[in-house]
Amino acid sequence: MTDQVSERRTALAFLLPGALAVTVLVFVPLVWVVWLSFRRAMPVFGVDRFAGLENFVHLFSDSRFWAAAGNTLYFAVVAVSIEVILGLAIALLIHQRFRGRGLVRAAVLIPWVIPTVVTARMWEWIYNPEFGLMNYLLRTVSLISGPVSWLGDPFWAIHAAILADVWKTTPFAALLLLAGLASIPPDLADAARVDGAGLWQVFTQITLPLLRPALLVTVLFRFLDSFRVFDAIYVLTGGGPANTTETLAIYTYKVLFQTMRFGYGSAIALSTFAMSGVASIVIVGLGSRSARATRSPDDAP
């Protein structure tokens, strides 16, 4: 009995730091943001009063918010789709045995280890209309005749940002998927091959279904990450031109820290949080439903 009590005490002592850290670093700020989102708080004007749902009502009619939500979703869906497909291709490649594989695996990761702000600055130079590499290359192969202002063009700007993001984070997707590939026992593919399955059949019938959990994790991680994209776009375009690259995170930043509307800014932040929550539930739901659909009847308990 006393042994159990002291054991429980020890367990509590071990849990305490973690619990404390979560409370102080996650729970308290979260509650504070929720509290702020129901207030009208503008320190510059000495305004700080309860506002009920005012901020959220305003949010509904705020076209800039909805435009930012649209940009964010577009960015996330397009970037993540490309990253996962490219990442899968790279993962399959570096999963093979060949000479210098270690070197290639390390090289693939380089974009991922460079800090985002640094890569964004780099891409800013690549996209520079006058001195940039992009225009130079495209002009050399005669794809364009005059310099294109990639980041100043309302159509190209968001796609330029997507390309920069794909370059940077595809290695991360590849790494996660490589781990998934490594966990698939090789004898399954061997057995299939003995049964006469071709390369494509092995890939679609064995590799892909078994990779599903890893794919789900990759899509989820990458989606949540790109849904809160801030640094790369902030450096590249600052949200312009004409707000075509303004994401929810950038809008939140501008409202919170440039115009100092703490209440409304918190409401936007909270809505972003809710949206990414819903999105991740949808992704997980889709992932597990398709997993159930493909599971063979033998697997059923």
Place this chain on the structure above:
Amino acid sequence: MFKLKRFVPVALLSTVALAACDGPQTRPTQVTIVFRHGKVPGGPNLLRELLDRFENESGIRVVDETLPASTDIQHQYFITTLEGGRSDLDVVSMDVIWVPEFSRAGWLLPLSERVPGAARTLFFRAPIDACTFAGDLYGVPWYVDAGVLYYRKDILEAYGMGIPESYPELAGQVRRVLAREPTLYGFLWQGKQYEGLVCCALEVLASFGGSVVSKGRVTIASPEAREAFRFMREMVASGMSPPLVTTADEEATRLVFGSGRAVFLRNWLYAWSLFEREGSPVRGKVGVAPIPPGPSGTGGSTLGGWQLGIARQSSHPDQAWALIEFLTRPDSQARLARTVGYRPSRRSLYDDAALIRDIPVLPQLVGSIDRAHPRPVTALYPALSQILQPEISAIITGVKGVDEALEDARRELQLVLDEMACDP
């Protein structure tokens, strides 16, 4: 806090008492003040040298701290520090657009009594106006900046053209040059969606006789403003300003003009010394002129520059004031003009023969600074700018028509003004 406040007079008294004893060996308790400012071009020791001199003169110790280079981040830093009421901040260096905001929030001490009317007239008028909020002065102009028009002397001479007096005239000159030399760029300015775009747009707007807000009413959709913004769009659409301007900030345009690829450039005063630097392809070929005042004749530069103020939470306002007085003194300003390249905020220095000998461009700048306009002097400025930036960007990139964008901007601006009017 209270203990500290009570302690201060005691400390001051004891300083005086010690000084009165005049013991040659006893060093009085020194007061230390904290001065936070932006990055000093050419290195922090250029400013430190001046602060050392102040320390020797006054016996006040100054701790100075350089903040990150980005203005936005400095703004954010000051807001959190001033709002949080941290006591380790006495002298604040402020961008010209922050003064009304900080004053409205009650974060600065009024300086009206320390700077009487006569003393104010020694400074340029625009920065004094920008530092005046609700009838009180909250900052002393430290150094000024203003938008100017850089032009290629050699090209204008070759075509027998003078300095443009109006934007349409400038456009005509560009058209003439580009017809013969299509590889050159015409007129470069800052069109990225950020504060710099608002600065450029306000200059065009003023030259066409328009304004953003006038006497508490939003005037951004006036016929004059429509004409001004139609002109801006036309510059981009017709190729008189290359597509690169829609993503360009100051440095991006400075580099292109500095490599000799363009005829005109709108930029701040800092660019001059870089064009005249040894090895620069445009050295000796660049002229600097005021922003074209026409067609309506009311145009002028957007005012920039930095002001010094005293944080309300300062426990040593008198010592903080001593530092501000010292740094804005003519000899200190002349020194910083020579070492750092800061443009003095005192008008008399632009007639100072010794200073002109070292910085020959000074007399050419005085007209631009004299005619500079502060950006709308209101605590709401950050919100106004946030509304204007995407709408102007939409105009110049053709995402929205001029009328539509200005109507959207007008509605949004009016909303913000009304909202503030009902929230006391």
